[in-house]
Amino acid sequence: MSKAPLWALGGVILALAGVSIWLDRTFREPAIAPAPNMAAASIGFPAVIAASFPDTEGRPQSLGQWQGKLLVVNFWATWCGPCREEMPIFDAMQSKYASKNLQVVGIAADTAAKVNEFQKQTPVRYPLLAGPTDALEFSKRLGNRLGLLPHTVIFGPDGKQILAKLGPFTQFELESIIAENLPK
Amino acid sequence: MPFRTLLVSALLAVPMLLSPTVSAAGAAQAEPELLESEAAFRFSAKLLDAKTLEVRFAIADGYYMYRDKFRFQAEPGPVTLGKVELPKGKVKIDPTFGRVETYRKAVTARLPITGLQPDGKLAITVVSQGCADAGVCYPPMTSKATLDLTAPASGKSLSSILRQ
Numbered sequence: 001m002s003k004a005p006l007w008a009l010g011g012v013i014l015a016l017a018g019v020s021i022w023l024d025r026t027f028r029e030p031a032i033a034p035a036p037n038m039a040a041a042s043i044g045f046p047a048v049i050a051a052s053f054p055d056t057e058g059r060p061q062s063l064g065q066w067q068g069k070l071l072v073v074n075f076w077a078t079w080c081g082p083c084r085e086e087m088p089i090f091d092a093m094q095s096k097y098a099s100k101n102l103q104v105v106g107i108a109a110d111t112a113a114k115v116n117e118f119q120k121q122t123p124v125r126y127p128l129l130a131g132p133t134d135a136l137e138f139s140k141r142l143g144n145r146l147g148l149l150p151h152t153v154i155f156g157p158d159g160k161q162i163l164a165k166l167g168p169f170t171q172f173e174l175e176s177i178i179a180e181n182l183p184k
Numbered sequence: 185m186p187f188r189t190l191l192v193s194a195l196l197a198v199p200m201l202l203s204p205t206v207s208a209a210g211a212a213q214a215e216p217e218l219l220e221s222e223a224a225f226r227f228s229a230k231l232l233d234a235k236t237l238e239v240r241f242a243i244a245d246g247y248y249m250y251r252d253k254f255r256f257q258a259e260p261g262p263v264t265l266g267k268v269e270l271p272k273g274k275v276k277i278d279p280t281f282g283r284v285e286t287y288r289k290a291v292t293a294r295l296p297i298t299g300l301q302p303d304g305k306l307a308i309t310v311v312s313q314g315c316a317d318a319g320v321c322y323p324p325m326t327s328k329a330t331l332d333l334t335a336p337a338s339g340k341s342l343s344s345i346l347r348q
Contacts, residue, residue, distance in 0.1 A: 036216075036217040036218075037217060037218045077321070077323070079253070079313060079321070079324075080315075080321040081278055081279075081280045081281060081315065081321065082315065082319045082320060082321060083321070084280040085279055085280055109323060136323055146218060146220060146221070146322070147322070147323050148218065148316075148320040148321065148322060148323075149320060149321050149323070150320070166218075166320050167318055167319035167320045168319050
């Protein structure tokens, strides 16, 4: 191979690399900056791990018990169709990555009785907690200014917020984020 | 060769272009701006005659309301609501809830009322719930309207309605 085409090839690849880095930076930012329907969170990780919601048996469950894991907090409700459709994805992820320190937790804007009824029909392998009045308030403090569901906030093992999202994930989207942020 | 090193690092950087995070975050960026519930589902109420109150929700494009989520309540005491017949909605086979009826564009319901006094007030409370096609649902919304039959602005027409 003569020198000139090799240089050209190198140049093209370098340009591609530059574009890819630019794209990566450009498109990564919205994951951190609030999306149009989100406000800045008024509470941080200390308030998250201090929060506690009752499980379907009525026992208070502190979010702090999952500190150090990759924590996926999903706000949902039994009356929310898109939320229920999304739950098998969380279930699959919890099942697949439980041993790698992923913890999904569902906090319902519902009574424990409703959540219990739901769980009997549609069991999931991650804890479902109930906050009939305070789940939405808590979700709003995490930036969900319109109080819409589903709302999911992902915290890294170090407590840093990785992502906040309104609306359901696709499995590909969620798994990519999980795979990239699992505790090393 | 110096550019062999460059070549390797460049090749390593290329897959980032196709990395899942990029497409995931890219999708999040395309998220449409959602309306406040009061703007997505615009509520109004008016008295049609002494026995009928009309309640209406104008629904923004891309939003819908569930027929079985409507609840109506009238106050004060002497005023009672009869059985509310909601119009038929569009039947949708929901993967989660089975057969559901939803409304788009608008829904108007006529509420039969009894016990309305000519000089009284009527407070109506409507609980409703809707979602956006973007894949999110609004929490149950409470809308209220007070029709003051003695108020100077509306009193005349409402009082005359009551005398019909």
